[in-house]
Amino acid sequence: MKINENLAISDNGFLFNPTTGESYTVNPIGAEIIEMLKSGETQERIISRLLDMYDTDKKTLEKDLHDFSDILKQYQLLSEDE
Amino acid sequence: MEKKQYERPHIIKLEAGMPGKFGMRSESLPVTHIDGVSVKELTTNFGSPLFVLSERTIRSVYRKALKSFSTRYPKVQFAWSYKTNYLTAVCKIYHQEGSWAEVVSGFEYDKAIANGVDPARIIFNGPGKSADDLRKAANGGSLIHIDHLDELYTLTDLAGELPRKPLVAIRVNMDTGIYPMWDRFGFNYENGQAWDAINKIMMAGKLELVGLHTHIGTFILSAGAYGVAAGKLADLALGIRQKFGHDIRYIDMGGGFASKNTLKGSYLPGSDTNPTFDDYAEAITSALVNSGFRPDNLPLLILETGRALIDEAGYIISTVIANKRLSSGRRATIIDAGVNLLFTSFWYQHPITPAQGFSQYREDNTLYGPLCMNIDCIRESANLPLLNKGDRIVIHYTGAYNLTQWMQFITLRPNVVLIDEDSKPHVVRENEMLSTINGPEKTPPHLA
Numbered sequence: 001m002k003i004n005e006n007l008a009i010s011d012n013g014f015l016f017n018p019t020t021g022e023s024y025t026v027n028p029i030g031a032e033i034i035e036m037l038k039s040g041e042t043q044e045r046i047i048s049r050l051l052d053m054y055d056t057d058k059k060t061l062e063k064d065l066h067d068f069s070d071i072l073k074q075y076q077l078l079s080e081d082e
Numbered sequence: 083m084e085k086k087q088y089e090r091p092h093i094i095k096l097e098a099g100m101p102g103k104f105g106m107r108s109e110s111l112p113v114t115h116i117d118g119v120s121v122k123e124l125t126t127n128f129g130s131p132l133f134v135l136s137e138r139t140i141r142s143v144y145r146k147a148l149k150s151f152s153t154r155y156p157k158v159q160f161a162w163s164y165k166t167n168y169l170t171a172v173c174k175i176y177h178q179e180g181s182w183a184e185v186v187s188g189f190e191y192d193k194a195i196a197n198g199v200d201p202a203r204i205i206f207n208g209p210g211k212s213a214d215d216l217r218k219a220a221n222g223g224s225l226i227h228i229d230h231l232d233e234l235y236t237l238t239d240l241a242g243e244l245p246r247k248p249l250v251a252i253r254v255n256m257d258t259g260i261y262p263m264w265d266r267f268g269f270n271y272e273n274g275q276a277w278d279a280i281n282k283i284m285m286a287g288k289l290e291l292v293g294l295h296t297h298i299g300t301f302i303l304s305a306g307a308y309g310v311a312a313g314k315l316a317d318l319a320l321g322i323r324q325k326f327g328h329d330i331r332y333i334d335m336g337g338g339f340a341s342k343n344t345l346k347g348s349y350l351p352g353s354d355t356n357p358t359f360d361d362y363a364e365a366i367t368s369a370l371v372n373s374g375f376r377p378d379n380l381p382l383l384i385l386e387t388g389r390a391l392i393d394e395a396g397y398i399i400s401t402v403i404a405n406k407r408l409s410s411g412r413r414a415t416i417i418d419a420g421v422n423l424l425f426t427s428f429w430y431q432h433p434i435t436p437a438q439g440f441s442q443y444r445e446d447n448t449l450y451g452p453l454c455m456n457i458d459c460i461r462e463s464a465n466l467p468l469l470n471k472g473d474r475i476v477i478h479y480t481g482a483y484n485l486t487q488w489m490q491f492i493t494l495r496p497n498v499v500l501i502d503e504d505s506k507p508h509v510v511r512e513n514e515m516l517s518t519i520n521g522p523e524k525t526p527p528h529l530a
């Protein structure tokens with residue numbers, strides 16, 4: 001998966017896509033995921049890092065990450081690998 | 083290192099035009115306690131979904147309504163509309179507060195008697211009274227509100243065999259300027275049916291005409307319509323006095339005041355915009371006081387208010403079963419309370435709040451109940467925090483009609499808890515079990 005690398009996220013969760021001029025709000029864990037995607041982390045790594053940080057379980061994370069990625073794709077912030 | 087509390091990742095596009103014309107409506111302030119009892123404790127002890135009723139709210143709303151009327155008019159009597167909520171505990175609170183009973187079937191009549199209501203303080207409305215119902219009510223000296231001519235004739239015939247003259251009123255329907263006009267119950271004012279019925283009662287002399295009744299509709303958002311209706315009933319009463327030298331004892335304005343709920347499709351929340359008890363009271367009492375009654379001979383004003391008295395006192399606590407996305411990308415949340423319990427979600431956008439703290443992030447949701455039926459949608463759109471499986475929510479203003487029109491459909495009905503004025507919860511109706519449903523069934527021998 002490939003994230004749009006120009007995305008700018010502010011500390012308070014305001015996300016700006018300079019390519020389209022569109023803005024978003026994202027919650028802290030969402031921002032962390034986007035940062036991890038930008039630095040090229042794999043899905044596996046992202047899940048294991050989040051598991052260290054948050055009080056939750058793997059199944060929930062997998063499901064929610066999948067859902068989050070779908071929405072990022074819908075917003076055209078994330079694309080499938082070519 | 084301590085782990086952080088988990089919240090689902092969430093992102094939402096900021097759209098031009100949002101927030102809407104009236105700003106963002108937030109239903110998101112969590113309601114973690116009801117009358118001092120924690121939602122968590124309630125579901126732990128009594129299960130989920132759970133109906134919760136607040137005795138404190140029932141009493142305070144009743145007193146507020148009574149005050150609105152009794153500060154404007156000398157003789158006011160409420161009669162609790164049983165069909166709105168006939169749980170025994172609920173009826174008994176209203177009766178303790180001084181309410182009479184308003185019933186619309188033989189079953190409800192028997193329930194009022196079993197609740198210890200003096201038969202002389204039972205108003206019997208409705209188009210479906212049987213001859214037995216009429217006999218029972220007449221013998222008890224209850225107030226029988228005649229709906230149609232067939233009933234009038236039946237009761238007139240019965241009167242001959244009864245030890246006492248039945249006490250009756252007629253139900254009158256009329257044009258009060260609102261749409262739709264309810265004309266299927268009672269006798270019409272404008273076309274002379276009402277006068278025709280009055281003449282028949284007065285001429286035959288078998289029945290004692292003690293009152294005039296109307297119920298102009300339900301969830302009436304125009305207080306002025308009640309002023310028109312009260313004026314028309316006052317006209318009839320004064321006409322009866324003039325023509326027959328007979329004073330009726332009461333004018334019964336029925337129910338129909340809007341509760342704080344928001345009708346589906348409304349722009350603004352009902353709690354901000356619907357008329358108040360003071361608005362309705364002002365319209366009704368000024369029409370009566372300004373009509374031709376002598377000040378020392380005003381009729382008793384009866385009110386059969388249902389939903390506006392009890393909606394606010396009812397809550398449903400429900401638990402998130404799952405969340406998913408619809409094909410459009412829209413968030414859908416499945417909760418364990420469906421339209422089988424929340425009949426009124428067909429009419430209202432019930433306010434819904436989370437029962438635990440959340441971050442400021444929220445999303446638009448469609449809320450579905452647990453039934454495997456397409457109709458089972460509690461809210462087409464609700465802006466809620468990011469709910470996870472197992473989270474609890476509180477659905478508000480559910481006290482009216484749901485505990486009488488609920489359906490035993492697909493699932494069993496849950497516990498109903500009343501929280502008393504000392505914040506002590508009491509189960510007032512136990513959850514159903516398989517035996518509740520199977521009990522009355524009979525299996526023919528060849529299928530046993």
Ligand SMILES: Cc1ncc(COP(=O)(O)O)c(C=O)c1O
Nearest residue numbers: 163297300337338386387388389
């Ligand atoms: C005769 C009569 N009285 C009172 C009521 C109570 O109405 P509401 O709950 O709208 O106040 C009804 C309900 O339809 C009714 O039919």
